[in-house]
Amino acid sequence: MSNQVALITGGATGIGKATALKLVSQGISVVISGRRQEVGVAAVAEIAAAAQNGAQVRFVQNDVSDEAAVKTMIDGIVAEFGRLDMAVNNAGVFNEYCALDQSGTQNFRDMLDINVVGLYFCMKYEIAQMRKQGQGAIVNLASIAGLNGIPWGGTYAATKHAVVGLTKSSALDHAAEGIRINGVAPGAIRTDIIADQLNNNLAELQAMHPMQRVGNPQEIANAIAWLLSAESSFVTGHILNVDGGFQAK
Numbered sequence: 117m118s119n120q121v122a123l124i125t126g127g128a129t130g131i132g133k134a135t136a137l138k139l140v141s142q143g144i145s146v147v148i149s150g151r152r153q154e155v156g157v158a159a160v161a162e163i164a165a166a167a168q169n170g171a172q173v174r175f176v177q178n179d180v181s182d183e184a185a186v187k188t189m190i191d192g193i194v195a196e197f198g199r200l201d202m203a204v205n206n207a208g209v210f211n212e213y214c215a216l217d218q219s220g221t222q223n224f225r226d227m228l229d230i231n232v233v234g235l236y237f238c239m240k241y242e243i244a245q246m247r248k249q250g251q252g253a254i255v256n257l258a259s260i261a262g263l264n265g266i267p268w269g270g271t272y273a274a275t276k277h278a279v280v281g282l283t284k285s286s287a288l289d290h291a292a293e294g295i296r297i298n299g300v301a302p303g304a305i306r307t308d309i310i311a312d313q314l315n316n317n318l319a320e321l322q323a324m325h326p327m328q329r330v331g332n333p334q335e336i337a338n339a340i341a342w343l344l345s346a347e348s349s350f351v352t353g354h355i356l357n358v359d360g361g362f363q364a365k
């Protein structure tokens with residue numbers, strides 16, 4: 117996998133950072149994006165320390181909901197590295213945890229803008245570059261909330277169901293062009309995005325999973341790395357459950 121380059125949106129924390137650490141340990145260069153410069157710079161130092169075989173690490177300050185900025189970011193990666201082999205569309209928010217009638221319209225619009233439209237912008241320009249190369253692999257972050265209803269999270273679940281639809285449909289569009297597009301559907305994972313729920317409802321979150329625990333970011337990173345690798349060369353349009361058995365119930 118050496119000399120390959122991967123983009124990971126929202127890659128300075130949580131699942132994205134764990135994925136960056138995994139990929140650079142395999143000698144793959146990574147570009148992580150995110151909105152907060154200082155968080156990104158700190159993550160680059162940590163990820164660079166794990167790099168093998170000359171893998172490079174870059175941070176690009178970027179908001180995925182800004183289409184022009186996403187295009188500029190991907191053009192910049194191609195200008196520096198000459199290609200884009202892999203992309204992990206991971207940036208996401210879960211900004212409201214309540215019943216639908218209590219939810220705020222602007223919160224829902226904000227989540228749609230980032231989790232769905234932002235992911236769409238990324239896919240659009242990633243795929244355009246990968247078609248030029250005749251090769252590429254994309255992994256989108258769905259969720260158990262992209263495959264099921266979840267209590268108190270209907271608006272978030274709506275955005276993740278949309279991610280599943282974009283993943284499967286675009287996988288069909290580009291299956292014959294050497295581009296594989298898959299998703300992962302994590303259960304509850306110990307990261308910032310569900311910090312309040314981990315603090316307030318940990319026992320409930322653990323009991324939700326047949327394994328009676330929440331997952332850790334590395335367990336999702338392992339699945340993403342496999343879907344990006346040639347080991348999964350005949351897999352496309354698949355949503356891989358990494359959820360401690362949640363989906364088997």
Ligand SMILES: NC(=O)c1ccc[n+]([C@@H]2O[C@H](COP(=O)([O-])OP(=O)(O)OC[C@H]3O[C@@H](n4cnc5c(N)ncnc54)[C@H](O)[C@@H]3O)[C@@H](O)[C@H]2O)c1
Pocket residue numbers: 125126127128129130131132149150151152178179180181205206207208209210230234257258259260301302303304305306307308309310
């Ligand atoms: N943690 C879980 O339980 C869980 C479960 C299922 C799916 N997911 C999904 O995994 C992905 C990663 O989340 P995480 O768990 O690592 O949490 P996280 O909060 O650590 O990571 C999300 C990252 O996205 C970034 N981000 C948010 N909005 C952005 C924007 N507009 N532009 C660029 N970056 C932006 C955040 O700053 C953060 O770095 C998300 O898509 C999330 O929905 C998480």
